[in-house]
Amino acid sequence: MREQGAPESADARLAARLGLLRTERGWSLDELSRRAGVSRSTLSRLERGELSPTTAVLGQLCTVYERTMSRLLMEVEAEPPALVPAAQQPVWRDERAGFVRRSVSPPHAGLRAEVIEGTLAAGSVVTYENPPLPGVEQHIWVIEGTVEITVAGTVHTVGPGDCLRFRLHGPSQFHCPGPDRVRYALMIVLP
Structure with missing residues (x-):
């Protein structure tokens, strides 16, 4: 025992x-x-x-x-660690697209949500043809800059302090119109 x-x-x-x-x-x-x-x-x-x-x-x-x-x-992995030090947060870069993705709170089998910090250079566009999982819930909070996010055919202009939230069922697009980069937090919650 x-x-x-x-x-x-x-x-x-x-x-x-x-x-x-x-x-x-x-x-x-x-x-x-x-x-x-x-x-x-x-x-x-x-x-x-x-x-x-x-x-x-x-x-x-x-x-x-x-x-x-x-x-x-x-x-069946053990419980996720409570603290994810900044030095251990995976960072992925797509230099051609001008996109940097930091996995602030990485996914774990025992948790339904994750937090990502995204940085998109001025003039950059990132398009996703399909959601990773239909109906996934997303909350996008802009920290600095402005981003235009297209979801279900509607363009949303999201500025500093604004939060866009939705369930994703189809394609989406992120566009940073500039003149500066945009930095945002993306919270993903599995259905």
Whole structure:
């Protein structure tokens, strides 16, 4: 038995996640056994954390649950750290587009939101043909400069201190009309 306040092991989190995936679908152990081709007793022991799954069994379960193994394992990662130091925030640059993206609060399997700092050079345009996930919620708060954001065919001019918020279902475009760059915070919340 683990001490109160001690973190659960990865195996214990995986066992709990496997049990939750089955119950979310309303399947009995017998039904899962039929679908996955894994014995009922093995499944029961896996979900109770008495047995660690082999790669083959985990692969069979991932197929039944329509997940890649990496996605399933990401879903059982430990809780995200509370503090993300600036030096550890990933930065990606697209010099040709004049765009810099800092992942201030990176995505994590245990969290539904992330925070990004975007900087777009004057005159730059970034177009997204499709949302990363239909219905994703976005809040864009401009810190400095001005940006024109096109969502659902409507152009919104967003200036310092303004916040544009919406659910994204189609293409979008960010345009910095200048004369200076725009710097903004983008909050993304998964549906």
